[in-house]
Amino acid sequence: MQGNNAIGIFDSGFGGLTVFKAIAEKLPNYNYIYLGDNARSPYGDHSFDTVYRYTLECVEWLFEQGCPLVILACNTASAKALRNIQQLDLPKKYPNCKVLGVIRPTAEVVGEMSKTKSIGVLGTRGTIRSESYLIEINKFFPDVEVYQQSCPMWVPLVENNEHEYPGADYFVKKYIDAIMQQSPNIDTLLLACTHYPLLINKISNYVNSNIKLISQGEIVANSLKDYLGRHLEIESKLSKNNKQLFYTTGDLSTFNDHASVFLGRALQAKPMHEK
Structure with missing residues (x-):
């Protein structure tokens, strides 16, 4: 698909597939290339510099595949790498490409979902320590109180396919x-990690029925649709052949098995360096 101007979707592992699925359902005609950096996942405990370096490497690879637009479907990458990529790398090296994240689209709407003006944010250590949601939500909803909690065990549970077993309940609760x-x-409660929707059934067991659980997939998909409608100079570059390719830096069989859980269908991924 190189040169066919697909939308690139990047995540540190499998979680971004929840965003990919929502985007592909909302915008089914476009070409997509998904890249999971599973060999170096999870990103949540890595330093800002490391996450920035890893993310930039993957974004540049997606550019090489012909993606003029890349979505960072990863909260940690959005928190720790997006601003540097947008401000430092794109103007100098890739002026005709765009990179978008998942934090700002979520922050733009999540305040409207709370009647009490009190929102809890559940995320990785990296996302929580960055305080990105505190900052961004405050820009759009200064009257909303934001409370944060890191959940360092949730991504490993999902990545190791343990999220549906009883052992996961302890860490969810x-x-x-x-x-x-x-x-x-x-x-x-905002599930500020794209892995967390796979835990939503267990999370529901430990919260009151009046508490809203917010996943990001549909929010990001709606935001992207709006973005493309407003930026025809980007939209016009994108091919619409309804093609999808999946790549990983990790083990192929593991990726295929886990990805089928996220997407509800079988797929065959390729190694990152195979064209």
């Missing part, structure tokens, strides 16, 4: 209890 103890007014 642990982090839910921790965020809810911060404020009795929280009525909205």
Whole structure:
């Protein structure tokens, strides 16, 4: 598909497939290339410099495949790498390419979902430490209180396909209890990691029925559709052959097995360096 101007979608592992699925359902006619950096996942505990370096390498690879637009379907990469890529790398080396993240589109709308103006954010250590959601939500909804909780065990549970087993309940309850103890007014929980929707059934068991659980896939898909409608100079570059390719830096059989859980269908990925 090189040169066919696909939309590139990047994640540190499997979680971005939840965003990919929503985007492909919302915008089915476009070509897509998904890249998971599974060999170096999870990104959540890596330093800012390391996440930036890893993310830039993968973004540049997607550019080489002919993607003029890349979506960072990873909250940690969006928090730790997106700004540097947008401000430092694109103007100098890739002035005709665009890279978008998942934090800003979410922050633009999540404040409208809370009646109590109290939102809990559940994310990786890297996303929480960056305070990106605190900053971005405050820009759009200065009257909203944001509470944060890192959930370092959730991504490994999902990446190792342990998220549906009883052993996962301990860590789900642990982090839910921790965020809810911060404020009795929280009525909205944002799953600020694209892996977390696979835990949503277990999360639901440990929150009151009046609490909204917000996943990002549909939000990001709606935002991208709006973006393409407003930026015809990008939209006009994109091919519409309804083709999808999947690549990973990790083990192919593992990726294929896990990806089928996220997408609900079988697929055959390729190694990153195979054209």
